Amino acid sequence: MEVEFITSSPDLKGRPDLILPEFAFIGRSNCGKSSLINHFLNRTKMAHTSRKPGKTRLLNYFMVDRKFYLVDLPGYGFAKVSKKTRAAWMTLFRKYLMVGDRPMALFQLLDARHQPTSEDLEVSGWIRESGHPFALAVTKMDKVGTNARSQRYQDIIEALGVPRDTPFFPTSAVQKTGREEMLGWVEALLAANAE
Ligand SMILES: Nc1nc2c(ncn2[C@@H]2O[C@H](COP(=O)(O)OP(=O)(O)OP(=O)(O)O)[C@@H](O)[C@H]2O)c(=O)[nH]1
């Protein structure tokens, strides 16, 4: 996989001029988004990971195999930011989702250890409202025992109220699982788009 960092933009205006299909990664702060992106891109340090929540605050564009962009969106729901900053992030997501025809599809990330939060539900609602194809990528699955896994799936689908056939990818950046499945979904959408 050939990956090139393109740009980091604080707003929609700074996005790349070259139009390619966009696959956006969105998730609550500290859900493991940067780790999953690094795993997905098969790189160790493409997306900045840190133990300090709320680090990613920009639209980060990575070009993959000159075929599509992976867009790393800022994490939402970090408790220690001001209400104003939080509202600004939410506004940016909404604009990204609703303005123009980008993105091609989204991965909403959910931390396997927790029930979806009210912000997860809100974001899920907006994604559905936008009409873009989306998938759920559940992070940190290594923290969930094998027996509890199907229950986690049920709980998340029910909490979000998404259709049962929503693409659902259990992943672990630690155990390096889920990548091929996510890539398969991306490739299928790209192929359908090229027809
Ligand atoms: N066990 C386990 N821990 C993980 C996994 N992915 C991430 N983590 C841990 O979760 C914490 C947050 O990971 P990040 O990838 O930085 O999360 P993020 O969502 O990008 O966080 P912010 O950008 O700070 O909002 C780190 O301590 C990671 O080591 C995983 O698959 N398994």
Ligand SMILES: [Mg+2]
């Ligand atoms: Mg991050």
